[in-house]
Amino acid sequence: MPPTEPPLSEPPLSDGGPGATLPWSGDPLLDAKFSVPAAPRAHVPRRRLLGRLGDGANGPLTLITGPAGAGKTTLAAAWTRDGAPPGAVAWLTLDAHDAAPGVFWSYVVEALRRALTRLPGGVTVPACPGGVGTSLLTRLAAATERLPGPVVLVLDGFEKVAGRRVPAGLEFLLDHCGPLLRLVVTSRVDPLLPLHRYRAGDRMTEIRGADLAFTPHEAAVLLRRHDLTPGDDAVRALTQRTEGWAAGLRLCALAMRRTGDPAGFTRSFTASEQAVSDYLLAEVLDARPTAVQELLLRSSVLDRLHPDLVNALTGRRDAEAVLARLTRENAFVEPVPGTAWCRIHPLFAEVLRTRLRIRHPGLVPRLHARAARWLAGAGRVTEALEHAAEAGDWQYGASEAVHRLLVGAVLAAPQAERVERAFSRMPASVPGADAALVAAACRLARHDRAGCRERLAVAERHLRGNGGKGGGGEDGGHGENGAAPDPEAALTHALLRLLCEPQTEGRPAQETARAVSDLMQRIPPECIRAHPEIEALRLHGLARALLGSGRLAEARRLCGEAAGVRATEATLPVRHMSLGLLALAESAEGDLTAAEDHALRSLVIADQHGITADHRSGAAYLAWAEAAFERDDPGVAHRRLEQALACRDVDEDPVLATEAAVLRSRLELVGGRREEALTALCRPGGSDEPWPTQRIALARSAVALARGEHRAAVAALHGTPAGGPAPLVALARAHFAAGRAARAVRLLDRAEDSPHLGLPDRVGIQLLRAHAALLAGDRATAQCLLGRALDTARPERLRRPFAEAGPWLRHLLEGAGGTAAAQARDTWLTAHGGRDLPGPVQPLSNRERDVLLCVQKMMSTDEIADELTLSVNTVKTHLRSVYRKLCVSRRRDAVERGRELHIL
Amino acid sequence: MRYEFRVTGSVSLLLAETFPDLVAEPLPRQTRFFGTVTDEAHLYGILARFQDLGLRVEEMRRLPE
Numbered sequence: 001m002p003p004t005e006p007p008l009s010e011p012p013l014s015d016g017g018p019g020a021t022l023p024w025s026g027d028p029l030l031d032a033k034f035s036v037p038a039a040p041r042a043h044v045p046r047r048r049l050l051g052r053l054g055d056g057a058n059g060p061l062t063l064i065t066g067p068a069g070a071g072k073t074t075l076a077a078a079w080t081r082d083g084a085p086p087g088a089v090a091w092l093t094l095d096a097h098d099a100a101p102g103v104f105w106s107y108v109v110e111a112l113r114r115a116l117t118r119l120p121g122g123v124t125v126p127a128c129p130g131g132v133g134t135s136l137l138t139r140l141a142a143a144t145e146r147l148p149g150p151v152v153l154v155l156d157g158f159e160k161v162a163g164r165r166v167p168a169g170l171e172f173l174l175d176h177c178g179p180l181l182r183l184v185v186t187s188r189v190d191p192l193l194p195l196h197r198y199r200a201g202d203r204m205t206e207i208r209g210a211d212l213a214f215t216p217h218e219a220a221v222l223l224r225r226h227d228l229t230p231g232d233d234a235v236r237a238l239t240q241r242t243e244g245w246a247a248g249l250r251l252c253a254l255a256m257r258r259t260g261d262p263a264g265f266t267r268s269f270t271a272s273e274q275a276v277s278d279y280l281l282a283e284v285l286d287a288r289p290t291a292v293q294e295l296l297l298r299s300s301v302l303d304r305l306h307p308d309l310v311n312a313l314t315g316r317r318d319a320e321a322v323l324a325r326l327t328r329e330n331a332f333v334e335p336v337p338g339t340a341w342c343r344i345h346p347l348f349a350e351v352l353r354t355r356l357r358i359r360h361p362g363l364v365p366r367l368h369a370r371a372a373r374w375l376a377g378a379g380r381v382t383e384a385l386e387h388a389a390e391a392g393d394w395q396y397g398a399s400e401a402v403h404r405l406l407v408g409a410v411l412a413a414p415q416a417e418r419v420e421r422a423f424s425r426m427p428a429s430v431p432g433a434d435a436a437l438v439a440a441a442c443r444l445a446r447h448d449r450a451g452c453r454e455r456l457a458v459a460e461r462h463l464r465g466n467g468g469k470g471g472g473g474e475d476g477g478h479g480e481n482g483a484a485p486d487p488e489a490a491l492t493h494a495l496l497r498l499l500c501e502p503q504t505e506g507r508p509a510q511e512t513a514r515a516v517s518d519l520m521q522r523i524p525p526e527c528i529r530a531h532p533e534i535e536a537l538r539l540h541g542l543a544r545a546l547l548g549s550g551r552l553a554e555a556r557r558l559c560g561e562a563a564g565v566r567a568t569e570a571t572l573p574v575r576h577m578s579l580g581l582l583a584l585a586e587s588a589e590g591d592l593t594a595a596e597d598h599a600l601r602s603l604v605i606a607d608q609h610g611i612t613a614d615h616r617s618g619a620a621y622l623a624w625a626e627a628a629f630e631r632d633d634p635g636v637a638h639r640r641l642e643q644a645l646a647c648r649d650v651d652e653d654p655v656l657a658t659e660a661a662v663l664r665s666r667l668e669l670v671g672g673r674r675e676e677a678l679t680a681l682c683r684p685g686g687s688d689e690p691w692p693t694q695r696i697a698l699a700r701s702a703v704a705l706a707r708g709e710h711r712a713a714v715a716a717l718h719g720t721p722a723g724g725p726a727p728l729v730a731l732a733r734a735h736f737a738a739g740r741a742a743r744a745v746r747l748l749d750r751a752e753d754s755p756h757l758g759l760p761d762r763v764g765i766q767l768l769r770a771h772a773a774l775l776a777g778d779r780a781t782a783q784c785l786l787g788r789a790l791d792t793a794r795p796e797r798l799r800r801p802f803a804e805a806g807p808w809l810r811h812l813l814e815g816a817g818g819t820a821a822a823q824a825r826d827t828w829l830t831a832h833g834g835r836d837l838p839g840p841v842q843p844l845s846n847r848e849r850d851v852l853l854c855v856q857k858m859m860s861t862d863e864i865a866d867e868l869t870l871s872v873n874t875v876k877t878h879l880r881s882v883y884r885k886l887c888v889s890r891r892r893d894a895v896e897r898g899r900e901l902h903i904l
Numbered sequence: 905m906r907y908e909f910r911v912t913g914s915v916s917l918l919l920a921e922t923f924p925d926l927v928a929e930p931l932p933r934q935t936r937f938f939g940t941v942t943d944e945a946h947l948y949g950i951l952a953r954f955q956d957l958g959l960r961v962e963e964m965r966r967l968p969e
Binding site: 067068069188245247248273274275276277278279281282346347349350351353354355357358 | 911914915916919921922932935955957958959
């Protein structure tokens with residue numbers, strides 16, 4: 001492990017301990033996700049299936065698949081309640097918003113945590129997905145190794161998290177978890193897991209649609225529980241007609257009870273050619289009193305029903321009683337356990353919505369608008385905004401978003417995408433400052449800075465107009481104008497401006513940042529406390545501006561502060577960005593170890609919180625690439641640069657775009673492609689921020705020097721802004737190459753006086769001096785200076801300046817090689833050992849290395865076990881620790897990382 | 905792309921309305937839905953909706969343009 005202490009104190013997230021979990025909001029709807037659903041009334045216990053589930057839970061995976069209403073959830077819930085599961089049960093009900101891997105796995109961790117606190121001698125599940133270093137999945141797999149007893153994890157409704165990434169993670173967990181974790185998955189469709197492999201290995205129990213189908217005997221029990229006793233023939237006919245479909249049989253029971261003529265119903269139903277669900281839905285729905293039908297129709301615009309919300313939509317007062325009755329009958333709605341909420345059975349929801357559209361076409365937007373207001377009042381802002389968008393009520397939605405300070409959440413929170421999607425259809429013509437501000441935030445979230453600025457200008461015009469004489473929006477920041485109408489709008493405006501405006505000099509950014517601070521004072525403190533991401537974004541924006549003006553030390557300090565803001569779901573993305581920016585500033589100053597550390601942490605946060613590609617910052621990859629380049633590993637630098645370029649902000653943010661261009665140019669130069677090195681620096685438009693301008697100038701000068709054009713090398717540096725010692729060193733280099741050694745040394749003297757001298761420049765100065773001494777015939781001094789340069793560069797293994805120095809260096813090094821001590825001093829210069837890359841924290845054991853070698857040969861776990869004459873479980877244990885040590889979660893990544901670290 | 909789907913049983917007008925992008929046509933003991941499908945996502949969305957509504961897809965094929 002590199003000895004350097006990272007300058008940033010460990011964020012509170014990875015402190016471990018019980019308090020380190022994400023703050024689960026105590027939202028009852030969230031709690032409901034972790035509760036086992038209650039049994040429906042007239043539940044039929046199905047011994048044959050419970051038995052199979054019990055057997056299945058002795059193995060790693062039980063899969064329950066079947067169509068909607070087949071009774072998958074009911075079966076799994078019944079088994080966890082009465083089927084004597086082998087250990088604690090962690091239940092997780094999934095819904096469509098959980099498909100991001102970060103969200104999904106944080107729920108899994110939470111579900112396990114809740115289950116395990118009920119276990120004696122509990123186990124510490126990785127406290128929070130934000131802990132950094134090893135990936136969550138490997139730590140989760142490792143944690144399952146130490147379970148005190150069997151734990152059953154039920155994932156209910158797995159089809160809702162379709163896509164590849166969540167199933168891929170689950171596959172990893174299944175392959176590497178300890179023997180005591182049992183998984184029960186219910187899904188409407190076969191999950192994207194290697195089911196054939198599990199079948200062949202006898203590692204999975206399947207309960208499929210045909211198994212779930214009710215037998216005539218079970219159907220008879222079901223009907224009896226509804227106080228119906230039809231004859232055997234009737235039962236058989238119904239079972240046949242519904243093909244044992246549980247929901248269908250339940251609907252039959254309701255319809256039969258209603259008609260009071262079970263035999264008649266059976267006859268007409270079995271004779272009908274209509275689709276089963278269609279026939280029964282109409283039968284049950286149309287038999288309801290008009291008022292109930294109306295209630296259901298109006299409620300169908302909702303995902304989840306709360307009695308008060310339904311009252312608000314229908315203008316009634318008795319929604320609670322009606323819903324309770326419907327729930328009891330298990331007809332249309334099912335309760336959300338432990339809450340007053342319920343949801344319409346998916347089988348009905350779509351039909352009801354269609355009816356509503358046909359019967360009351362004009363009512364739909366009005367219902368959405370009403371729902372939006374109720375939900376906003378209940379503090380469920382994201383859902384409120386979605387309904388406002390459905391209603392096309394943009395002004396209300398925008399105003400809510402601004403006044404509830406959602407700007408930060410749009411830019412950062414996991415809900416960002418939901419909010420962004422909700423507003424994506426908002427036309428530009430919606431008037432008012434709020435709409436313009438929301439549009440600006442959405443554009444910035446997509447890294448469209450120009451679009452954001454354009455909308456901000458519109459917002460500013462409105463704010464000025466509304467603010468009246470004081471011009472509240474613009475000047476609100478000075479805090480004098482107490483009459484400014486809307487501190488929230490002014491704050492949103494100032495924050496967005498801070499984040500999107502390129503800085504021509506440092507001052508305006510600091511003023512804007514101060515304005516943000518002042519405006520934050522004018523907002524109720526509890527609101528500000530609920531939105532720590534605002535402060536994090538403010539610090540990040542200021543840091544970014546200072547970096548743009550070349551004040552790296554201050555930028556680094558602020559990045560650290562931004563990353564240290566209290567961890568919530570909304571601040572983690574900011575932490576991801578800030579750590580990346582911090583790493584970038586560090587790599588530019590030659591603090592390579594710290595840069596790699598922070599880059600890695602930035603990327604781990606992005607991975608573990610499912611920050612999507614669109615919202616990812618490439619700063620960390622860029623920093624990593626630069627660090628690799630400075631350590632003379634162009635291959636890695638190249639790969640990381642490509643990864644950086646895949647991120648949107650590397651295109652949009654002038655600082656990042658410049659760093660990418662400069663690195664590309666330097667890489668081309670190393671490859672001897674001078675023309676390409678020059679074209680890499682020609683960016684259309686460009687930026688007028690001082691630091692990127694200077695970085696481009698320095699790179700141009702370096703290219704010119706490589707082409708032997710001294711005058712161009714000097715000219716490229718002419719008038720570079722941002723000052724600092726770097727241009728002086730570059731100038732010295734040019735003059736030195738042109739044979740003006742004395743002038744070069746004078747420039748170096750000036751540069752060395754600067755307190756802002758970065759490590760690469762410091763080493764560069766020492767090398768230039770050494771070269772000058774050598775040319776002056778003073779070999780002893782040259783050697784002494786070279787020794788000093790080596791000492792300076794060694795802690796960070798900064799090899800690039802030596803690689804670029806030219807052939808004189810090699811002669812001098814070989815000359816110095818007389819003593820063993822001197823040799824030992826510079827072996828790091830040529831050795832490309834693994835020690836200089838981040839991790840592995842611990843070296844691999846020989847066995848682990850053997851296993852990794854087998855993995856490289858694409859061998860399966862079983863084959864590896866044969867090859868090394870180990871048990872499969874031992875191989876898995878080794879694999880797990882390989883993953884943990886290499887900070888990866890997949891075989892391919894392990895091999896790749898192994899190669900990078902020269903283990904393979 | 906144009907597709908057709910055949911589901912078991914006849915389907916009421918109302919239920920057919922839940923597929924505004926498809927035309928429904930009654931057949932003996934079946935209902936045929938057909939229409940333009942934008943892309944794969946749309947196709948899977950339609951299949952999921954059939955499943956949501958408890959309709960059983962017996963047959964599905966791409967129609968010649």
